[in-house]
Amino acid sequence: MSFGSGSMTNSISEIKDCKLIFLIGGNPTEAHPIVGLEMKKALRKGCTFIVADPRRIWFAQHAKLYLPLKPGTDNWLLNAMAHVILEEGLENKEFIKTRTEDFENFREFVKDITPEKAAEFTGVPAEDIRQAARLYAKSEKSAIYYTLGITEHTCGTDNVRCIANLALLTGHVGKSSTGVNPIRGQNNVQGATDMCLPDKLPGYQLFSDEKVVEKFEKNWGVTLNKKPGNTAPTMLERMNKGEFKALYVIGEDPIMSEPNQEYPIKGLKNLELLV
Structure with missing residues (x-):
């Protein structure tokens, strides 16, 4: 079940x-x-x-x-x-x-x-x-x-x-x-995920479903980028590789949220801009 x-x-x-x-x-x-x-x-x-x-x-x-x-x-x-x-x-x-x-x-x-x-x-x-x-x-x-x-x-x-x-x-x-x-544990998790996720559209509808994408494109009157966004782990990985140059953090502590604190610290040091 x-x-x-x-x-x-x-x-x-x-x-x-x-x-x-x-x-x-x-x-x-x-x-x-x-x-x-x-x-x-x-x-x-x-x-x-x-x-x-x-x-x-x-x-x-x-x-x-x-x-x-x-x-x-x-x-x-x-x-x-x-x-x-x-x-x-x-x-x-x-x-x-x-x-x-x-x-x-x-x-x-x-x-x-x-x-x-x-x-x-x-x-x-x-x-x-x-x-x-x-x-x-x-x-x-x-x-x-x-x-x-x-x-x-x-x-x-x-x-x-x-x-x-x-x-x-x-x-x-x-x-x-x-x-x-x-009852979600971090800042605005519920609201953010209801609205959109890196691989999902509002209402947890999959980006990988062509019919779902077509529906949103028709209702929004736009052509959507078919490439999924970055999840938090992916963002950390890309920061550590030097592929991310800027990060805007709202109501979150990436260092305290990760089990290996050295990993996000290293990635954050690679940024040119951190807000």
Whole structure:
């Protein structure tokens, strides 16, 4: 299962109307105050919160269910929730039949990931895992929100896939105030990627698709350059080769963002202009 790009499936304005919010690996009141404010609106309107985080964040204090899992055990928790949903017949069968692929492989994968086994790794009681699964599956409008606490792991990609699988399993996607919603970690990542990426046009439509390019050329009344732009790693590589002469940086620290700090420092020194 799994789907899509690293972007929110739903808008921030929909948060206040969620019936259930599953917040995992994030602290919106401190790190994303605008989103946090919208979540507080939802809370005041009676939204149920499930919070999974090693820290007892503000929303954990107001949650119906707080799951203080051990760091790095998110996929155990999420897959165990999927196990419960399938075990108790809480999956959205029609959605799975018409909108997903490889469901039987997924069912086979999670069949032995019981809440009891997950509890050994996560430190979260098995019954709490079961309750979380039931609440999420049964709610009319359930939305998942996560941040870097999910992605910044060696298993970050698997964590995100587990989240996507939960949404697909229950059909909590493609409707208002539901979905899979990463709250992005760097300056304007969401807005920038919604608008355009080096290899994608607005709406995450592929530059490599001729029909997509033709559509945008027709609507914009221009002829587009068919050559994809440079990604951040490519830009660093070209700076180190002396192929970039100028760089304009907005709301970003290339040195602190890269795992090997000497690499961007060397590249930046090659520039003739740095703003």
